[in-house]
Amino acid sequence: MMTTFSMKRVNAIFVKDWKDLQRNSYVLFTLALPLFFAAWLGRIGADSAEMISFPIVFALVIAGAFVQAAMVAEEKEKNTLRGLLLSPASVAEVFIGKSLLSGVMTLVVVAGCIWLAEFSVPSLPLFALSIVIALVIFLAIGTLLGLLSRTVMETSIIGMPVMLIFGMSSMFKSMITNEAILTVMDYLPNELLMNIWVGLESGADVGESFLILTVWAAVSVAATVIVYRKRRMD
Amino acid sequence: MEHIIEVNSLAKSFGDKLALKDVDFRVRKGETIGFLGPSGSGKTTTIKILTAQLAATAGDVRVFGEPVHLLKDPARMKKIGILTDNSGLYDRLTVQDNLALYADLYDVGKERVREVLEMVSLLGEEKTPVKKLSKGMKQRVTLARAILHKPALLFLDEPTSALDPTTTKHIHEGLRELNREGTTIFLTTHDMDEAEALCDRVAFLHDGEIKLFDTPQNLRTMSGSPTISLLLKDKTTVTVEPNESGAAAIAGYMASGNLLTIHSNEPTLGDLFVQLTGRNL
Numbered sequence: 001m002m003t004t005f006s007m008k009r010v011n012a013i014f015v016k017d018w019k020d021l022q023r024n025s026y027v028l029f030t031l032a033l034p035l036f037f038a039a040w041l042g043r044i045g046a047d048s049a050e051m052i053s054f055p056i057v058f059a060l061v062i063a064g065a066f067v068q069a070a071m072v073a074e075e076k077e078k079n080t081l082r083g084l085l086l087s088p089a090s091v092a093e094v095f096i097g098k099s100l101l102s103g104v105m106t107l108v109v110v111a112g113c114i115w116l117a118e119f120s121v122p123s124l125p126l127f128a129l130s131i132v133i134a135l136v137i138f139l140a141i142g143t144l145l146g147l148l149s150r151t152v153m154e155t156s157i158i159g160m161p162v163m164l165i166f167g168m169s170s171m172f173k174s175m176i177t178n179e180a181i182l183t184v185m186d187y188l189p190n191e192l193l194m195n196i197w198v199g200l201e202s203g204a205d206v207g208e209s210f211l212i213l214t215v216w217a218a219v220s221v222a223a224t225v226i227v228y229r230k231r232r233m234d
Numbered sequence: 235m236e237h238i239i240e241v242n243s244l245a246k247s248f249g250d251k252l253a254l255k256d257v258d259f260r261v262r263k264g265e266t267i268g269f270l271g272p273s274g275s276g277k278t279t280t281i282k283i284l285t286a287q288l289a290a291t292a293g294d295v296r297v298f299g300e301p302v303h304l305l306k307d308p309a310r311m312k313k314i315g316i317l318t319d320n321s322g323l324y325d326r327l328t329v330q331d332n333l334a335l336y337a338d339l340y341d342v343g344k345e346r347v348r349e350v351l352e353m354v355s356l357l358g359e360e361k362t363p364v365k366k367l368s369k370g371m372k373q374r375v376t377l378a379r380a381i382l383h384k385p386a387l388l389f390l391d392e393p394t395s396a397l398d399p400t401t402t403k404h405i406h407e408g409l410r411e412l413n414r415e416g417t418t419i420f421l422t423t424h425d426m427d428e429a430e431a432l433c434d435r436v437a438f439l440h441d442g443e444i445k446l447f448d449t450p451q452n453l454r455t456m457s458g459s460p461t462i463s464l465l466l467k468d469k470t471t472v473t474v475e476p477n478e479s480g481a482a483a484i485a486g487y488m489a490s491g492n493l494l495t496i497h498s499n500e501p502t503l504g505d506l507f508v509q510l511t512g513r514n515l
Contacts, residue, residue: 004308006308008338008341009338009339011338012335012338012339013335013339015335015338016324016327016331016335019327019331020324020326020327023326023327023363024326075322078322078323078324078325079320079321079322080322080323080324081322082287082318082320082321082322083321083322083336083379084339086285086287086311086316087311087336087339087340088308088309088311088312088339088340088341089308089339090306090308
C-alpha cells in the first residue's frame with residue numbers, strides 16, 4: 001500500500017494550530033518580542049549592518065525556532081502528538097502542518113520587523129530566498145528542540161544557547177578576540193544572512209554564503225529526522 | 235476463521251524487567267476481547283505493541299494479517315481506533331474543534347461528530363473548551379475521537395475508568411452497537427463487570443503472562459460446581475447443590491410459598507482472578 005501525501009490532512013493540522021494560536025498567550029507574546037525590538041531600533045536610528053539585521057535574525061530565531069519548539073513540545077507534553085501520529089496523518093504531514101503555521105507567522109513577523117526597523121531590502125528575490133532557506137533552518141532547529149524537550153518550559157532552557165548563538169552572536173562579536181571562535185562564528189546562519197544582505201546591498205559575491213546556508217538547511221533537517229526516528233517509539 | 239490479531243511468543247522487556255513473557259493469542263473478526271489484570275500486569279504494554287507504538291523484544295505480531303510495523307500506513311491507520319490512558323486533547327480548543335480535526339484526518343463527514351457526541355452523552359458541549367470539562371467528560375471526548383471513523387478494530391485502554399455508572403452504561407451500549415456493526419474490540423480493564431458486560435472472551439494477565447483465556451462463562455465454570463443460595467421469607471439462607479436433591483429442596487420451598495429469591499453462587503471473574511494469582515484486580 002502506498003503512503004499518499006494529503007494536503008487535506010496538512011490543512012487540518014494547520015487550521016487546528018491557527019485556532020489554538022489565537023488562544024495561546026505565551027506564543028502570541030513570544031511572536032511580539034522581535035517586533036518590539038524592531039520598533040525600538042527603528043526609533044533610535046541604528047545604522048550598523050549588525051543592528052539593522054538583528055531584528056530580522058531575531059525574528060527568525062524567536063518566531064521560527066522558539067515558537068516551533070514550544071508548539072512541538074506542548075504536543076508532546078499533553079500527549080496530543082501521539083494522537084496525531086496514531087492517526088492516518090503521516091509524519092511528514094504532521095510536521096509540515098505544524099511548520100506551516102510557524103513559517104507563516106515568522107514571515108509575518110519578519111515583514112513587520114523590516115517595516116518597523118526601516119530596513120531597506122536589497123534585491124528582493126535573493127533576499128526572499130535567503131529568508132526561505134533561513135526559515136527551513138530555524139523551523140528544523142525548532143522542531144529538534146521541541147522533540148528534545150519534555151515540556152514547553154524546557155524549551156526555554158534548551159533553547160537559550162540556541163538563541164544566544166544563532167540570534168545574538170553578532171552583537172558579542174566585537175568582544176571576542178579568539179581567531180578560531182571568530183572563524184567558527186562566520187559560518188553561523190545569522191552571520192551568513194548578514195553577509196548576504198550586506199553583499200546584496202554592495203554588489204559583492206554572495207554565492208558562497210548561500211551555499212553554506214543551504215548546507216545548514218540540509219544538515220538541520222537531517223538532524224531533526226534522525227532525532228525523530230530515534231524518539232518516535234516509547 | 236479470519237483473525238484480526240495474531241500474537242505468537244510475544245515478549246517485551248524494559249531493561250532487566252520482563253513486562254511480557256511468551257504471550258500467544260488470536261482475536262477473531264467481530265469479537266470483543268478483554269485483557270484483565272491489575273496495574274503493571276502488561277495490559278497497556280500489549281496495546282502499545284499492537285498499535286505499533288512500542289517495538290516488541292521478541293515474537294511475531296500481526297494485525298489485519300500483516301506485521302504490526304506496517305500499521306503506520308494511512309490506509310491501515312484508518313481501520314483502527316485507539317483510546318489509551320494518555321490520549322491527549324487540545325485544552326484550549328472546543329470539543330467540536332478537537333473532533334473536527336480528527337474528522338478531517340480520517341476523512342469523515344462533520345455530521346458524524348454529532349453522532350459520536352450523542353453516543354458519549356456530550357451533545358450540547360460542542361462549544362465548550364476542553365479545559366473546562368471534568369476528567370470524565372474529557373475521557374468521553376477521547377472515546378468519541380477513537381470511534382469517530384467507525385474503525386474495523388478498536389483498542390480501548392481502561393475506557394470507562396473515570397466515568398460514572400450512567401455514562402458507563404451508555405458507552406457500553408454504544409460499544410455493543412459498534413461491535414454489532416462489525417467493529418472488533420480489544421479492551422483492557424480491571425473492571426470485572428465491564429468485562430462481563432462487553433467481552434466474548436477474556437484473558438487474565440498477571441506478571442506479563444496470560445494465565446487463562448476463554449469466555450466469561452467457561453472461566454466461571456472452571457472452578458468446580460457452584461452452589462445455589464435460597465433466601466427464605468424468614469430471612470434465613472439455605473445453600474443447596476445443583477443436583478437432584480437440590481432441585482427437590484428448591485421445589486419444596488417454592489411449593490410451600492416460603493422462597494423469596496434464588497442466587498447462583500458461581501464465582502465472579504474477580505474471584506477467579508484472586509484464586510488464580512493470589513492478587514486482587
